Amino acid sequence: MNLPDYLIPASWQWIANALALALLAYAAIRAPWKHLSNPALQHVFLGSIVGLMVIWSIKAGIRPGLTIHLLGATALGLMFRWQLALLALAVVLVSITAFGMAGWQALGINFLIMGAIPVAFSYNLFRLVDSKLPNHLIIYIFVCGFLCAGLAISLSGLSAVLALSGMQAYPADYLLSNYLPYFILIAWSEALLTGMAVTLMTAFRPHWLITFSDKRYLKTGH
Numbered sequence: 001m002n003l004p005d006y007l008i009p010a011s012w013q014w015i016a017n018a019l020a021l022a023l024l025a026y027a028a029i030r031a032p033w034k035h036l037s038n039p040a041l042q043h044v045f046l047g048s049i050v051g052l053m054v055i056w057s058i059k060a061g062i063r064p065g066l067t068i069h070l071l072g073a074t075a076l077g078l079m080f081r082w083q084l085a086l087l088a089l090a091v092v093l094v095s096i097t098a099f100g101m102a103g104w105q106a107l108g109i110n111f112l113i114m115g116a117i118p119v120a121f122s123y124n125l126f127r128l129v130d131s132k133l134p135n136h137l138i139i140y141i142f143v144c145g146f147l148c149a150g151l152a153i154s155l156s157g158l159s160a161v162l163a164l165s166g167m168q169a170y171p172a173d174y175l176l177s178n179y180l181p182y183f184i185l186i187a188w189s190e191a192l193l194t195g196m197a198v199t200l201m202t203a204f205r206p207h208w209l210i211t212f213s214d215k216r217y218l219k220t221g222h
Contacts, residue, residue, distance in 0.1 A: 001114050001160050002096075003065045005103030007169040017108030023116055024090055031083035035210055044208055045088065048076060052092045057101060065169060066179045068186045071156060073118035074149035075194050078211045079201075082123040089115035113159050118152035125151070126211060135216040137202060144211070146195030150187040157183030 005013075036042050052072045061067030076085035093111055096102055102110055126144045133139050161180050165172040170179075201208050202217070 001065075001069065001110065001156065002059065002067050002102045003106045003110055003113075003160070003164070003169075005105040007065050007164070007167065008103075008106050008109060009167055012109060012163075012167055013105050015108075016112055017105075020090075020108040020111045020116070024086060024111075027083040027086045031087060032081055032210070035080065035084070041208070045080060045084065048072075048079065049088050049091050049095075052076075052089070053095050056092055056096050057099070059101075062178065063170075065164060066175075068157070068182050070186065070190050070193065071114060071118055071153050072194070073115065073156075074122040074145065074152050074190075075197050077119050077122045078126065078144060078198060078209055081210055082119050085119045085123070086115055089119065109163065113156055113163065117159050118156045121155050122148050122152045130211075137217045140212065140217050141195060141199050141202065145198035146191045149194035150191030153190040154183050154187045157186075 008016075036045055055070050055072060057069075059067045059069035073085065073089060076088055079085075080088065090111060093102065093107060093115065097104055097107060097110075125148050129139065129143050133143070157180060161172075161175045164170050165175055198209070202212055206212050206214055
């Protein structure tokens with residue numbers, strides 16, 4: 001993740017940047033802005049962005065473009081829905097790029113890999129669980145928070161591997177044996193931290209989670 005400019009062919013840059021801009025424009029139009037009318041929630045939203053800026057700056061890597069770090073995409077989706085989550089992650093990515101941790105011409109593909117893909121997966125899994133499984137607090141925390149976060153970052157890593165292989169930046173066998181396995185480790189950390197954060201929010205700050213409802217998830221029945 002955090003792909004540098006020189007690894008990405010110009011055609012990939014144009015296509016990815018166009019897709020990212022279109023997706024962000026659509027997200028801005030559909031975003032639940034009324035949710036941020038509460039000043040306290042505005043502070044939570046901005047604080048989440050600052051927190052993720054710090055988290056994204058703490059990374060490890062083996063070669064250029066082959067870095068790993070926590071994402072926080074699942075937590076943002078549960079807190080603010082997919083639209084605001086995408087906008088927040090775009091601000092995070094622009095910020096770390098401004099500090100030289102990623103390339104400006106790679107903004108589009110980095111956003112798609114580290115923002116759009118994990119947010120889309122997380123929010124759609126939440127909707128599936130919300131509609132098919134019982135409304136239970138444990139299901140919300142474990143499936144929508146813990147499990148979903150681990151799968152989301154793993155999918156992000158797989159997407160990075162496929163992109164790098166497709167661009168012929170690195171051989172596919174090298175990526176599969178020397179890069180993708182690290183996402184097993186980071187996926188556990190992402191899942192654990194997200195699950196803990198969601199647990200704490202449901203207990204002490206349930207209004208921070210736009211997808212959570214006391215009346216639904218704290219029932220002992222169905």
